[in-house]
Amino acid sequence: MDTFSKKISSLKNHALSSEEREELRGRVVAFMDASAVAVRNDYVSRHDLGEARSKSLVAVTKLKRKRMISIIVAVLFGLSGGVSYAAQSSLPGDTLYPVKVHVNEGIEGAFHVGAKAEAEFARKELERRAAETEALVAQQRLDAEAKATLVAHAQSHLNLFAEAKQDLEADGATTTAREEQVKTDHTMKANADAFLKLGIMLDEDNTVSGGTSMDGEEGGALGTTVSNGVSVKLPVKASTTLKVRARSLLENILGNDATATVRISGKATGSAHAEGSSTATAQSFLEASTTSATNASAHSGNGSSTTGSVDAEIHVNADGTVDAAPVSVSGSAEASGSATTHVGTPAPVVLPVSI
Amino acid sequence: MDMGDTEAAFLSAYDTHADALFRFAFFGVHDRELAKDLVADTFAKVWEYLGKGNTVENIRALCYRTLRNLIIDHFRKHKTLSLDALTEEGFDPRGEDGKVVAERNEEYRELHRAIADLPQSFREVVILRYVEGYTPKEIAENLGISQSLVSVRLFRGQQLLKQRLGS
Numbered sequence: 001m002d003t004f005s006k007k008i009s010s011l012k013n014h015a016l017s018s019e020e021r022e023e024l025r026g027r028v029v030a031f032m033d034a035s036a037v038a039v040r041n042d043y044v045s046r047h048d049l050g051e052a053r054s055k056s057l058v059a060v061t062k063l064k065r066k067r068m069i070s071i072i073v074a075v076l077f078g079l080s081g082g083v084s085y086a087a088q089s090s091l092p093g094d095t096l097y098p099v100k101v102h103v104n105e106g107i108e109g110a111f112h113v114g115a116k117a118e119a120e121f122a123r124k125e126l127e128r129r130a131a132e133t134e135a136l137v138a139q140q141r142l143d144a145e146a147k148a149t150l151v152a153h154a155q156s157h158l159n160l161f162a163e164a165k166q167d168l169e170a171d172g173a174t175t176t177a178r179e180e181q182v183k184t185d186h187t188m189k190a191n192a193d194a195f196l197k198l199g200i201m202l203d204e205d206n207t208v209s210g211g212t213s214m215d216g217e218e219g220g221a222l223g224t225t226v227s228n229g230v231s232v233k234l235p236v237k238a239s240t241t242l243k244v245r246a247r248s249l250l251e252n253i254l255g256n257d258a259t260a261t262v263r264i265s266g267k268a269t270g271s272a273h274a275e276g277s278s279t280a281t282a283q284s285f286l287e288a289s290t291t292s293a294t295n296a297s298a299h300s301g302n303g304s305s306t307t308g309s310v311d312a313e314i315h316v317n318a319d320g321t322v323d324a325a326p327v328s329v330s331g332s333a334e335a336s337g338s339a340t341t342h343v344g345t346p347a348p349v350v351l352p353v354s355i
Numbered sequence: 356m357d358m359g360d361t362e363a364a365f366l367s368a369y370d371t372h373a374d375a376l377f378r379f380a381f382f383g384v385h386d387r388e389l390a391k392d393l394v395a396d397t398f399a400k401v402w403e404y405l406g407k408g409n410t411v412e413n414i415r416a417l418c419y420r421t422l423r424n425l426i427i428d429h430f431r432k433h434k435t436l437s438l439d440a441l442t443e444e445g446f447d448p449r450g451e452d453g454k455v456v457a458e459r460n461e462e463y464r465e466l467h468r469a470i471a472d473l474p475q476s477f478r479e480v481v482i483l484r485y486v487e488g489y490t491p492k493e494i495a496e497n498l499g500i501s502q503s504l505v506s507v508r509l510f511r512g513q514q515l516l517k518q519r520l521g522s
Contacts, residue, residue, distance in 0.1 A: 004517060007466060008485035014381065015374045016391070024377075024391055028369055028398045032362065 022173045026116060029171065033113040091132050091139075092146040101153060115167035119180040122161035123187045129154045130191035133198055142197065151198050361405060368414045369398055375487045376422055382470055382482050383426040393429065397422040419497035423479065469519040477512030480505055 016024065090096040105125065112121035129150050136142040136150075161184055168177035188195060376397060380390035400421050401414065411417050470478060483494045491509065495502040 004513070004520075005485055007462075007520070008470075008481065008516070009488075010463065011378065011382070011466065011470070011482070011486045014378055016377050020391060021373060024373060024395055025366075025369060027395045028402070029366070031395075031399045032365070032402055 019175050022175055025171070026114075026168075026173050026176055030114040030116065033117075091135055091141070092149040093136075093141060093143075097149075115164040115171065115173075116176060116180065118164035119161050119168070119184070122157045122164060123184055125157040125160075126154060126184075126187055127191060129157065129198075130194035133194040137194075137197060147198055154195070154198065364414070365398075365402060365405065368418065372415055372418055376418055378486060379419065379479065379482055380422055380426060382478060382486075383475065384429060385471055389429070393422060393425050396425055400425075413496055416493075416496040416499075419483075420499045423498060426475075465520065469516055472519060473512055473515055477508050477515060480508045481512040481516060484509055 088100060090100050105128075109118075109121055109125075112118055133142065133150055136146055161180075165177050165180055168174070168180065373394060376394050377390055380393040380397075381387060384390055384393065397418055401411075401417055404417070405411065470481070473481065479498065480494055483489045483497060484491070489497065491502050491505045494505045494509075498505070
């Protein structure tokens with residue numbers, strides 16, 4: 001190659017960066033998906049008119065079954081827009097709520113095609129569930145049934161997000177996947193109050209987590225984290241007791257996976273008037289710890305101090321039983337009075353969980 | 356070929372030709388973001404073409420021809436800017452690592468300028484021949500012109516470029 005050719009060929013160094021290549025590829029894929037939807041919609045409308053030409057078009061569509069159902073439902077419900085509109089403001093427990101989540105949002109979801117769009121839609125849905133939670137709390141209607149409904153939907157949105165993220169990663173769009181994760185983390189953080197009322201938090205690996213902490217001193221934090229096969233820690237604050245939180249988390253998991261590993265760890269620091277002692281079981285320790293935490297909150301002004309922590313692996317079995325195996329337990333709670341909580345190493349227990 | 360195969364082949368074409376098409380667009384419009392948009396539009400148009408049931412024997416050539424038309428359309432709609440103006444506005448050739456390479460050396464910069472100053476018809480064949488390494492026959496396919504016209508433009512383009520580079 002002569003000097004001239006060599007010089008010009010150096011321009012080949014001018015290329016897309018890997019991020020740009022991924023981003024551009026994402027745009028191309030999104031366009032492909034969007035145009036596929038247009039074809040699908042065309043199919044549905046013709047099908048509705050009795051002019052189906054499914055043979056050629058079915059080959060074109062690779063529509064997920066769920067989406068196709070949503071679109072067909074959209075067509076079926078096209079004549080009853082009033083119901084659909086009225087359902088939009090409904091909350092769990094309302095008659096029209098199923099229309100809202102299964103029809104209105106099903107249709108909306110059907111038009112979010114492509115992994116990035118799906119991730120965005122999942123976030124939008126999570127924001128809706130958070131808003132509904134707050135609305136129910138305001139109306140004092142957040143009962144167990146409503147909570148279970150919201151948790152199930154939120155879990156499904158989280159699953160959708162996790163799938164979308166996986167798709168992005170599988171397509172090589174790792175940067176976009178990371179960006180989507182950051183956005184979702186932000187959404188979860190922004191709605192943390194609502195989600196904590198449901199016992200849900202999102203960890204880095206998209207597993208469902210929940211947490212609790214004592215109210216009161218800044219240093220007080222009880223963290224409860226849940227993961228499916230991956231142990232994670234997430235210290236978070238909430239206002240409910242560890243026992244309730246743990247139970248809610250276990251129920252969440254049982255609603256989705258037959259088995260899961262639940263790691264509960266807690267550390268409560270602050271002023272407290274501790275009562276009783278527990279060295280027998282993880283469960284009773286958790287209860288004692290909760291009591292201490294509650295009391296710490298209640299007696300934060302009396303100058304006493306309490307520290308305590310528990311770290312236990314809890315296995316939720318397919319049959320609904322829960323095996324708790326403590327990893328480590330340490331700490332003590334001392335009061336200015338006479339009561340002292342001593343903590344030892346508890347034996348494995350089975351927590352009663354019913355769903 | 357079913358749609359799944361078509362999708363796979365199409366994305367494979369993207370993976371294979373995206374960089375070269377980007378360079379082709381960039382040295383045509385001297386605007387990185389615009390070049391990326393044009394490449395994305397190119398693939399969108401090609402995908403639409405495939406979606407209409409058309410069969411394509413040479414997707415690379417179709418991509419180049421589509422991109423070339425998009426570049427021409429762009430200049431029909433917008434006033435052509437001089438490279439000087441583009442430089443002032445942040446003409447920043449970057450390498451694969453995304454780093455600005457314009458400042459690597461003055462020679463590189465001069466080369467960009469000389470390429471940019473070539474008439475478009477000469478520039479595109481020079482880029483395809485010397486940067487992408489296509490044969491005159493392949494260039495003819497890519498641009499939808501005759502092979503003899505490619506040879507003529509290549510010769511003239513090369514002469515002009517050598518003059519401007521003083522070599």
